[in-house]
Amino acid sequence: MRLVYYIGIDLGGSSVKAGIVTEQGTVVLKDKKPTRSKEGSDTVIRDIAALVEELLVASELDGREVGGIGIGIPGAASKEGFVYFATNIFWTDVPLGEALGKMTGKPVFVANDATMAAVAEYQLGVTQKTANSVFLTLGTGLGGGIIMNHQVYSGSHGIGTEVGHMTVGHNWDYDCTCGNNGCWETFASGTAMKNHAKKLLSQKAPSVLTEKTKDDPDHISVWHLFDGAKEGDEVCLQVVQRMTRYLAVGIANLINLFDPEIIALGGGISAASDCFLDELKLQVSERIYVKKMNLTRIEVSQLGNDAGIIGAAMYARDEERRSKF
Numbered sequence: 001m002r003l004v005y006y007i008g009i010d011l012g013g014s015s016v017k018a019g020i021v022t023e024q025g026t027v028v029l030k031d032k033k034p035t036r037s038k039e040g041s042d043t044v045i046r047d048i049a050a051l052v053e054e055l056l057v058a059s060e061l062d063g064r065e066v067g068g069i070g071i072g073i074p075g076a077a078s079k080e081g082f083v084y085f086a087t088n089i090f091w092t093d094v095p096l097g098e099a100l101g102k103m104t105g106k107p108v109f110v111a112n113d114a115t116m117a118a119v120a121e122y123q124l125g126v127t128q129k130t131a132n133s134v135f136l137t138l139g140t141g142l143g144g145g146i147i148m149n150h151q152v153y154s155g156s157h158g159i160g161t162e163v164g165h166m167t168v169g170h171n172w173d174y175d176c177t178c179g180n181n182g183c184w185e186t187f188a189s190g191t192a193m194k195n196h197a198k199k200l201l202s203q204k205a206p207s208v209l210t211e212k213t214k215d216d217p218d219h220i221s222v223w224h225l226f227d228g229a230k231e232g233d234e235v236c237l238q239v240v241q242r243m244t245r246y247l248a249v250g251i252a253n254l255i256n257l258f259d260p261e262i263i264a265l266g267g268g269i270s271a272a273s274d275c276f277l278d279e280l281k282l283q284v285s286e287r288i289y290v291k292k293m294n295l296t297r298i299e300v301s302q303l304g305n306d307a308g309i310i311g312a313a314m315y316a317r318d319e320e321r322r323s324k325f
């Protein structure tokens, strides 16, 4: 039987990663390039096509063995690959799927990067075999992908979900990058944590952060904040506590809406879950409608950096198979 491979691409703000992936989700070869987003979408798309070509040459695969290409993007796109917007790579109305399809001769399937990570988690990670799950990427921002009845939930227009932009309050300190105020990610994300810490420091609160960052608040990282909280620093504790409280608000909303079996936490901040997971579970159980029953599990993702590539490839596999029926 002829083996079929899929190419998974994870298009991020700083780099574009690509991998050749088996039908079962094993990465056989991968590579990456910097995302030259300042040079425009045409340059980025040409770079992606070149990366695909380089991988095919290096793997000595005949292009005919590749069933399709999946791309996770940091923004909103239709399934056919029309990118409505992706703010941190400065894209608006870019026909990514059509352009890359012409360059590579392969079917191209596009979705939000958090949706791709949710697919990887469903195929190989903690939400495997569960019918309904929500995957959250806690990083610079806050993204999410939803699996409903064993399938990616992509909405009526193929855009899917933008859970980070649910309004969960009024943010008196700053507006969201989307132009709205009070989005979830302005309260519960790496950026939110850093901004909160800067505000507390500007009020002259004493903190170990002054020493950790050599008195430059722009150098605060989430790791300074989690380390400081472990050391009992008051500013860092306040930052982690507020992030946890708002994370619980949004997760309780998602549980009330979808009644999933699992909420999976991924992204850089999930690596520090020992600082907030127990408190998060407690606060979620106090906020959800069906209280104290803990029907929904909250689990930390075990998949590493390849989740975006694997998820995009598996998404392409499923969509390509579906297109044949």
Ligand SMILES: [Zn+2]
Residues within 6 Å of the ligand: 164, 165, 176, 177, 178, 179, 180, 183
């Ligand atoms: Zn927003």
